Amino acid sequence: MARLTLPVHLRWGDLDAYGHVNNAAMLTLLEEVRIEAFWRHPDADAPQHPTAVLDAGPGADLATLVARQEVEYLAPLGYSRSGVTVEMWIGRLGGASIDVCYEVRNGSTVCARAATTVVLVDAATGQPTRLGEAERAAWEPYVEAPITFRHR
Amino acid sequence: MARLTLPVHLRWGDLDAYGHVNNAAMLTLLEEVRIEAFWRHPDADAPQHPTAVLDAGPGADLATLVARQEVEYLAPLGYSRSGVTVEMWIGRLGGASIDVCYEVRNGSTVCARAATTVVLVDAATGQPTRLGEAERAAWEPYVEAPITFRHR
Amino acid sequence: MARLTLPVHLRWGDLDAYGHVNNAAMLTLLEEVRIEAFWRHPDADAPQHPTAVLDAGPGADLATLVARQEVEYLAPLGYSRSGVTVEMWIGRLGGASIDVCYEVRNGSTVCARAATTVVLVDAATGQPTRLGEAERAAWEPYVEAPITFRHR
Amino acid sequence: MARLTLPVHLRWGDLDAYGHVNNAAMLTLLEEVRIEAFWRHPDADAPQHPTAVLDAGPGADLATLVARQEVEYLAPLGYSRSGVTVEMWIGRLGGASIDVCYEVRNGSTVCARAATTVVLVDAATGQPTRLGEAERAAWEPYVEAPITFRHR
Numbered sequence: 001m002a003r004l005t006l007p008v009h010l011r012w013g014d015l016d017a018y019g020h021v022n023n024a025a026m027l028t029l030l031e032e033v034r035i036e037a038f039w040r041h042p043d044a045d046a047p048q049h050p051t052a053v054l055d056a057g058p059g060a061d062l063a064t065l066v067a068r069q070e071v072e073y074l075a076p077l078g079y080s081r082s083g084v085t086v087e088m089w090i091g092r093l094g095g096a097s098i099d100v101c102y103e104v105r106n107g108s109t110v111c112a113r114a115a116t117t118v119v120l121v122d123a124a125t126g127q128p129t130r131l132g133e134a135e136r137a138a139w140e141p142y143v144e145a146p147i148t149f150r151h152r
Numbered sequence: 153m154a155r156l157t158l159p160v161h162l163r164w165g166d167l168d169a170y171g172h173v174n175n176a177a178m179l180t181l182l183e184e185v186r187i188e189a190f191w192r193h194p195d196a197d198a199p200q201h202p203t204a205v206l207d208a209g210p211g212a213d214l215a216t217l218v219a220r221q222e223v224e225y226l227a228p229l230g231y232s233r234s235g236v237t238v239e240m241w242i243g244r245l246g247g248a249s250i251d252v253c254y255e256v257r258n259g260s261t262v263c264a265r266a267a268t269t270v271v272l273v274d275a276a277t278g279q280p281t282r283l284g285e286a287e288r289a290a291w292e293p294y295v296e297a298p299i300t301f302r303h304r
Numbered sequence: 305m306a307r308l309t310l311p312v313h314l315r316w317g318d319l320d321a322y323g324h325v326n327n328a329a330m331l332t333l334l335e336e337v338r339i340e341a342f343w344r345h346p347d348a349d350a351p352q353h354p355t356a357v358l359d360a361g362p363g364a365d366l367a368t369l370v371a372r373q374e375v376e377y378l379a380p381l382g383y384s385r386s387g388v389t390v391e392m393w394i395g396r397l398g399g400a401s402i403d404v405c406y407e408v409r410n411g412s413t414v415c416a417r418a419a420t421t422v423v424l425v426d427a428a429t430g431q432p433t434r435l436g437e438a439e440r441a442a443w444e445p446y447v448e449a450p451i452t453f454r455h456r
Numbered sequence: 457m458a459r460l461t462l463p464v465h466l467r468w469g470d471l472d473a474y475g476h477v478n479n480a481a482m483l484t485l486l487e488e489v490r491i492e493a494f495w496r497h498p499d500a501d502a503p504q505h506p507t508a509v510l511d512a513g514p515g516a517d518l519a520t521l522v523a524r525q526e527v528e529y530l531a532p533l534g535y536s537r538s539g540v541t542v543e544m545w546i547g548r549l550g551g552a553s554i555d556v557c558y559e560v561r562n563g564s565t566v567c568a569r570a571a572t573t574v575v576l577v578d579a580a581t582g583q584p585t586r587l588g589e590a591e592r593a594a595w596e597p598y599v600e601a602p603i604t605f606r607h608r
Contacts, residue, residue, distance in 0.1 A: 164487060164488065164491050165484050167514075180467065180469050183469065184469075194536065195538045195539060198537065198538045210534065210535050230514065231498065231514050232498065232499070233497055234499045
């Protein structure tokens with residue numbers, strides 16, 4: 001019954017010629033906060049979220065695959081160098097996958113709502129791998145009802 | 153009752169460190185085929201699809217906003233310099249918006265299925281704008297049943 | 305006779321399929337630190353560098369054009385979520401342009417050395433515009449000898 | 457004493473909020489034409505350039521590293537869906553590296569001039585590897601005087 005709130009750092013290059021964060025760049029932002037929240041930080045001394053327990057970076061035994069993604073773009077997100085945050089929670093904690101839910105906020109405006117299904121796989125074989133006890137324990141406090149999309 | 157089939161050109165930079173087209177880069181590919189299919193080509197002499205009737209590029213009176221997007225990633229798409237195609241159709245032809253549906257194929261493998269809701273807006277005000285007769289006439293032949301996602 | 309040292313935040317998407325920050329993504333990182341260092345922060349209350357005096361973001365009267373860029377990639381930069389910094393200084397303070405010099409460091413390893421010529425232009429006409437007194441005063445303390453490239 | 461001329465396909469996402477191909481995206485375009493020109497096409501049946509003899513893609517024994525890059529941006533490159541071409545030649549054919557030279561043209565306008573030093577390395581060890589006879593034979597016809605930059 002808790003959410004993670006992470007600041008997200010826009011880049012000038014995330015904007016397209018319309019002057020807004022491009023629809024694909026939005027997914028890159030979600031990927032960044034997802035990695036920040038769930039992958040173990042390669043630098044052991046760095047501060048990290050209690051949820052950052054997954055060894056899925058370069059050279060790790062596990063990898064994460066995105067199986068599904070859904071995004072509602074509710075308000076254009078213009079250039080900003082502070083004040084953009086992502087609120088995240090887990091909408092479903094499955095056997096070998098999780099559904100991550102997000103609200104992207106620029107100040108008090110919700111710019112986007114999204115959900116990503118992430119599957120844990122063996123890096124060598126690509127086969128789905130069950131979540132371990134450590135992941136389950138770290139992630140259960142952040143399970144909430146999945147996001148409800150307005151336009152389906 | 154027709155679909156458009158467009159080749160899509162992968163870039164080396166679309167791959168991430170896992171060696172597959174990144175989940176966000178997939179949306180960039182869809183954006184490219186959507187623009188190729190629906191925006192009027194700025195070079196009047198260039199060959200273009202009969203559906204390319206929309207003036208929505210830089211400096212135009214209209215712009216297109218992505219309101220919603222849904223993607224199922226069915227098979228990792230590795231590096232390929234030919235053979236990737238996108239099959240597109242219109243799942244809903246609304247008053248000021250359309251739902252574009254896609255299947256991304258690498259040879260005979262369907263790598264992704266997706267749908268995008270695109271809203272037509274006035275470039276100056278950002279207000280939704282109704283589709284004109286020319287757009288309606290050009291696009292109606294490509295209306296089919298909307299894509300059915302497997303995992304919702 | 306001073307340099308600015310800015311942390312730079314890598315993204316997973318900056319890596320290419322070789323597992324290193326891609327050569328083009330390196331320029332995006334330099335662009336980010338350059339904007340952080342020289343553009344006035346749109347949020348007036350945010351902490352900013354004393355050099356961040358330029359109004360060149362969306363909607364501003366001025367814009368910045370990159371006229372020239374030179375990069376030496378000295379060591380591959382792998383995935384890292386902390387410890388990457390850019391040391392910056394001004395190698396030439398011209399009438400309407402500056403040469404920005406950089407060393408990109410991962411811990412104590414210099415991964416890249418680079419220089420960018422940035423021209424100040426009028427956003428409406430694209431014509432070069434002379435640096436004002438405020439820019440000159442803010443930037444002069446950071447003028448040092450230009451970078452010397454090893455392989456020319 | 458010959459040059460290769462390759463069309464280059466801009467993407468909408470190559471533009472930044474100034475409405476021009478971003479300075480970093482320009483390097484992505486150069487990377488694409490370089491790969492098209494020099495890497496052996498993974499699909500053996502596809503038409504390819506006589507210079508495309510290098511096995512450097514995913515899973516190959518060789519890899520290519522960019523050691524150095526220099527770009528002059530001579531004219532902003534706006535949105536275009538045809539007519540952009542890159543003229544390429546080899547400015548230096550070294551023991552384990554080559555200097556690739558480019559002119560990026562939009563119609564008759566030269567938008568950018570650039571040079572890239574590419575080093576051939578062993579994919580497993582990262583150590584420089586000498587060019588083989590096949591590469592040398594395929595590339596020698598395209599050796600010309602290196603590009604002369606105007607502003608150094």
